[in-house]
Amino acid sequence: MSxxxxxxxxxxxxxxxxxxxxxxxxxxxxxVKAKKAKKAKKIILKKVKKVVKKVSPKTTKIKxxxxxxxxxxxxxxxxxxxxxxxxxxxxxxxxxxxxxxxxEYKIKDHVVYPKHGVGQITEFKKINIGGIDVETYVIKFxxxxxxxxxxxxxxxxxxxxxxINQVNKCISILKSKPKIKRSMWSxxxxxxxxxxxxGKIYELAEVVRDLNKGDDLMVDQSYSERQLFEKAxxxxxxxxxxx
Numbered sequence: 001m002s003x004x005x006x007x008x009x010x011x012x013x014x015x016x017x018x019x020x021x022x023x024x025x026x027x028x029x030x031x032v033k034a035k036k037a038k039k040a041k042k043i044i045l046k047k048v049k050k051v052v053k054k055v056s057p058k059t060t061k062i063k064x065x066x067x068x069x070x071x072x073x074x075x076x077x078x079x080x081x082x083x084x085x086x087x088x089x090x091x092x093x094x095x096x097x098x099x100x101x102x103x104e105y106k107i108k109d110h111v112v113y114p115k116h117g118v119g120q121i122t123e124f125k126k127i128n129i130g131g132i133d134v135e136t137y138v139i140k141f142x143x144x145x146x147x148x149x150x151x152x153x154x155x156x157x158x159x160x161x162x163x164i165n166q167v168n169k170c171i172s173i174l175k176s177k178p179k180i181k182r183s184m185w186s187x188x189x190x191x192x193x194x195x196x197x198x199g200k201i202y203e204l205a206e207v208v209r210d211l212n213k214g215d216d217l218m219v220d221q222s223y224s225e226r227q228l229f230e231k232a233x234x235x236x237x238x239x240x241x242x243x
Contacts, residue, residue, distance in 0.1 A: 101153045105137065110242055111158045114199030116141050116148060118161070118238045125149070143238065162201045162239055170236065173205040180210055185222075192228045201239060207232040 105111055109121050119139040127134050127149070136149040137158075150158060162170070181188060192211070195203035211229035213221060221229070 101155065103152060104155055105158070105160075110161050111137075111139065112161065112199050112239065113139060113141075113148065113150065113158055114197055116144060116146075117199075117235045118143075118242070119148065122147070124152075143234070159199060161242055164243070166201055167240060167243060170201055170205040173202060174209050174212075176209065178210045178212070179206075185224075189224055189228065192232070196228065196232050196235065201236065204232050204236045208236060 103124070105121055107121055107123060110118060111121060112118055119141040121137050122140050123138045125136050125138050127136055135152045137152065137155070139148045139150060140146075141148060192207050195207050207228065211221070211225055211232070
């Protein structure tokens with residue numbers, strides 16, 4: 001029979017005990033870690049729930065506001081819609097005639113139209129424009145060799161020929177010294193153009209006076225100056241010739 005050594009037996013016994021102790025320690029550590037992880041999960045879940053609770057009322061408020069806006073828009077659209085039962089069509093009044101005014105001028109009268117100068121009324125004519133009867137003056141401009149029409153209700157744009165007193169005043173203006181402003185020519189040209197297109201005889205005389213440099217100095221004038229001078233001179237001359 002083989003001898004049984006007590007040392008070997010003791011080693012085996014102690015090894016088994018130590019292994020069991022180590023296993024127990026490891027298992028305890030795992031349990032502790034698992035417990036800690038569960039606690040951490042619970043804490044995180046609580047925090048998430050709190051955040052969700054805080055956010056949820058805001059979202060509900062936004063949803064409510066959106067619903068209120070939608071209902072208001074629908075009500076506006078409904079108000080704009082006219083029900084077919086209560087629908088009232090607006091009455092359209094057709095104007096067949098123009099507003100009548102007394103004629104201030106007669107046939108063969110000479111008148112001044114600001115943008116074209118002196119012209120003579122040749123006839124009265126009715127014209128149908130858009131279903132409306134319009135009574136007009138037919139004016140002949142000999143210089144332009146053209147005819148123009150001015151409605152009777154717009155006869156305030158026309159003016160009669162100047163009187164003898166007005167002509168005498170114009171002559172005194174032409175004899176006076178020119179009043180030339182020290183400004184850019186572009187500005188002065190605009191002022192002269194507005195005076196010419198106004199059709200007022202005194203303003204025409206002022207333009208002729210300011211731009212007239214005599215026969216000897218016509219070369220010093222620019223092309224635009226000569227054009228304005230000739231335009232104003234011909235307008236005022238055509239009015240003077242009728243006296």
